Amino acid sequence: GENVEQHPSTLSVQEGDSAVIKCTYSDSASNYFPWYKQELGKRPQLIIDIRSNVGEKKDQRIAVTLNKTAKHFSLHITETQPEDSAVYFCAARSFGNEKLTFGTGTRLTIIP
Amino acid sequence: EPEVTQTPSHQVTQMGQEVILRCVPISNHLYFYWYRQILGQKVEFLVSFYNNEISEKSEIFDDQFSVERPDGSNFTLKIRSTKLEDSAMYFCASLAGEYNEQFFGPGTRLTVL
Numbered sequence: 001g002e003n004v005e006q007h008p009s010t011l012s013v014q015e016g017d018s019a020v021i022k023c024t025y026s027d028s029a030s031n032y033f034p035w036y037k038q039e040l041g042k043r044p045q046l047i048i049d050i051r052s053n054v055g056e057k058k059d060q061r062i063a064v065t066l067n068k069t070a071k072h073f074s075l076h077i078t079e080t081q082p083e084d085s086a087v088y089f090c091a092a093r094s095f096g097n098e099k100l101t102f103g104t105g106t107r108l109t110i111i112p
Numbered sequence: 113e114p115e116v117t118q119t120p121s122h123q124v125t126q127m128g129q130e131v132i133l134r135c136v137p138i139s140n141h142l143y144f145y146w147y148r149q150i151l152g153q154k155v156e157f158l159v160s161f162y163n164n165e166i167s168e169k170s171e172i173f174d175d176q177f178s179v180e181r182p183d184g185s186n187f188t189l190k191i192r193s194t195k196l197e198d199s200a201m202y203f204c205a206s207l208a209g210e211y212n213e214q215f216f217g218p219g220t221r222l223t224v225l
Contacts, residue, residue: 034213036155043203043216044155089155098143098207099168100214102155 002027004092006103013080014111021106023090024072030092033066033073034100038087047088048075077108085110114138116217118204124223125194133189133220135204143207144187145214146179148172148200155203161187194224 003026013019025033031052036044050057050064050073057064061080066073077084087107091100117136125131137144146158159169159179166179178190187206191198204217 036216043218045216046213049213091155098162098214099145099157099160100147100155101157104154 002030002092002094002101004090004101004103006090006106008106009104010107010109012109012111015080015082017080019075019077019080019084019108019110021075021088021090021108022072023074023092023103024070025092025101026071027092027094028068028071029094031095032093033064034091034093035062035064035075036089036091036102038089038105044089080110082110082112084108116204116206116215118202118217118220120220121218122221122223124225127196127224128193131191131194131222133191133202133204133222135187135189135217136185137187137204137206138208138215139185141206141208141215143167143209144179144181145205145207146189147203147205147216149203149219150200158189158202191222194222196224198222199224 006023034049037047038044048062048064050066061078063076087105089105090103093100119134144161147155149155157170159173160167176192180188201219201221203219205214207214
């Protein structure tokens with residue numbers, strides 16, 4: 001089955017700087033890669049996703065890149081703000097097998 | 113905006129007791145899921161449900177677990193005889209179609225004493 005690795009497990013960044021979180025996956029059949037933000041005690045919220053036919057996607061301060069050959073994808077947050085502090089999870093999903101396999105999470109702390 | 117809802121928000125039970133966690137997925141969605149998250153750990157897939165039957169289940173989803181969609185709106189997860197290690201946050205999710213976003217409910221925190 002799919003295995004998703006995520007690093008770093010914790011990340012502290014000065015407000016205004018950029019943050020990068022990286023994930024690798026094992027199943028070459030995976031074709032959809034969402035990123036979720038989870039605040040303490042809350043549900044995971046989708047912040048951005050990318051499909052395997054695209055190499056990069058951007059939404060304001062958030063971008064995701066995908067390298068299918070290397071089986072890795074990354075989340076980039078620019079101009080970080082205190083409200084970006086949360087746990088971020090990457091995930092992978094295969095076509096026809098709609099479950100999400102999550103990474104282990106990254107606790108991002110933005111230092112004011 | 114439509115949302116997935118879950119009840120109760122917090123359930124405390126004694127070891128060995130049965131619990132039923134309830135979810136109301138988004139109304140036009142076709143795929144339904146249960147995930148769990150042990151405190152401080154990642155979200156883990158339990159089971160997926162499509163066309164009124166289980167489409168996939170994980171190793172965690174053993175004979176103590178069952179799911180039902182008893183009517184057109186509710187989706188339930190039953191744990192027959194709870195164990196201490198079942199303590200976790202349980203999330204329901206639903207999906208409109210294969211190329212769409214999976215929406216998560218707010219979760220039920222299950223505490224087994």
